[in-house]
Amino acid sequence: MQLYKQLLAGALVAALVGFSARASAGDSGYYPDDGYDYAAVTEVTPIYTDVQVRTPRTQCWDEQVAYQQPVSPAGTVIGGLIGAAIGNNLGKRGHRGRHHYRHYRHQRGASTVAGAAVGALVGNQISRASAPTRYVTEQRCQVVDEFVTHRELVGYDVRYRYNGREYLTRTDQHPGDRIRVRVDVSPAF
Structure with a gap:
């Protein structure tokens, strides 16, 4: 019987030690040997950040462009000839009377050249003003940056x-309904 009492007392002590360890342990009821346990998750809040992404995009549109037909050289040539004739004629009229032939010829030549230059300029301007204008629709494009926030x-x-x-705590992944925690038990002195 003595042995029976000793076995019963030993079992009772072991049960009390086990109950005491369970009462002081975490939610799961025990401290594992590796120093980790699990805790109940009460709330999970996702954390977001806004990221701006730049994407180059080609933007095109139609634009009407005016092109003037090339100027005909005929207007310039004809204007120059008419101007030379007028200049030459003015050079003759300005020298009535007796002057040296050389002096007369020099002024007459200068009047002819000046008349030709003015006539060519006037003829060119008239040709430009009367040149037909052609309108064409052309596509224009440019690269623009488009920003999108994700x-x-x-x-x-x-x-x-x-x-x-x-x-x-903050985690990289959703923990589910429980999270693994490190348990550090140290003696109190």
Whole structure:
């Protein structure tokens, strides 16, 4: 009977030690040998950030463009000939009377050249003004930057309860309904 009492007392002590360890342990009821346990997750809040992405895009539109037909050289030549004739004629009229032939010829030549130059300029301007204008629709394009904002998930704020206390941490992945926690037990002195 003595042996029976000793076995019963040993079993009772072992049960009390086991109950005491379970009462002081975390929510799962025990401390694993590797120093980790699981805590109940009470709230999970996703954390986002806005990321702006630049995308180059080609933007095109139709534009009406005016083209003037090339100027005919005929107007310039004809204007020059008419101007030379007028200049030559004016040079003759300006020298009535007796002057040296050389002096007369020089002024007459200068009047002819000046008349030709003025006539060519006038003829060219008349040709330009009367040249037909052609309108053409052309496509114009330019590269523009388009900015688009995307929301990106960066993590989760996780509230959890362990051993009657509430904690907050941030994780990269959704933890589910429980989260693994490190348990550090040290003796109190």
